[in-house]
Structures are given as structure tokens and as C-alpha cells.
Amino acid sequence: MYAMPRLHLALAAACLVAAAGVAGARPGLSAEQFIAARQASLDMSAVTIGGIKSAIKGGQEAKTQAYPATALAKWARVLPTLFPAGTGQGQTRAPTHALARIWTDRAGFDKAAADYAAATGRLVDLAKANDTAGFQAGLAEVSQACIACHRAYKEAPRPE
């Protein structure tokens, strides 16, 4: 009879550790928080790329834009994770322009996000190499990647 309480204690401890592990592994965002996070970070991406464009237009060398280009590239890799199922139009209280096609054509959406991430990655390399002419072409490619995804997966703003 000596072994039993110890066994029970060990089992109880194992359960506690497992429960803590489960709770700790997934703090979780609500659907509304996912939508708010992606909209805010997409707004900041627009600000970032706008800043890069005006710096280059103003005659700055590519290497001065390595930091904002890196920030854009980091975010580009995060972007698809902020579109989990259940965060589309009519599925939450938050307004969103994300079209249902993101989830019915997930492979296409992930490809658009990967193309965008690749374009921002090239931009970082061009900045580090201080290839200003290449960087300008790279910027146009990044903008094209934004537009391509929006055409397919984002509701166009209604004309006023």
C-alpha cells in the first residue's frame, strides 16, 4: 500500500504539468484580434514601403533602406499566419475586406504571400549590396506582389 499514494501524486503532478503545457502553448488571439493585427500591420507595411519609395526618389542610396526593407520582409513572412479560418466576412463582429476566396483557394493565397515574401527578400539583398538601380526594380516587384494579392483576395474599396 505504500506505492499507491506516490503513484497518485505522480499522476496528479503529470496532469498538472500537461494542463499547464496546453494552456501555455496556445495563448490564442480572438478572430477580432487577428483581423485588427493584420489590418494594422498592412497599414504599417503601406507606410514602410511609402517611406522607402520617397527616400529613393529623394536620391538616397539603396543601403540606407536596408532596415525598413528588412522590416517589410519580416512582416511578409508573418502575413499568411494572420488569416486563420473563421476570420472572413460575416464570421466575426469586425469589418474585414478579406474575401472568402482566401479560404476556398488557400493554396493560391499562400502562393501570393510566398511570392510577396520572396520579392521583399530580394529587396533586402539589393539594399545590402547597395544596388540602387536593382533596388528600384525590386521595389516595383514588391508593389506588384501587393497588387496581385489584393486583386484576387481583397475586396476592392467601393467607389464613393
Ligand code: HEC
Ligand atoms: C498575400 C496577400 C496580400 C499581400 C501580399 C498584401 N496584402 Fe494588403 N491586404 C490583403 C488582404 C486580404 C487585405 C484585407 C484584410 C482585412 O480587411 O482583414 C489587405 C488589406 C490591406 C490594407 C488595408 C488595411 C486596413 O486597415 O484595413 C492595406 C493598406 C494594404 N493591404 C496594403 C498592402 C501593401 C502596401 C502590401 C505590399 C507591400 C500588401 N498590402 C500586400 C492581402 C495582401
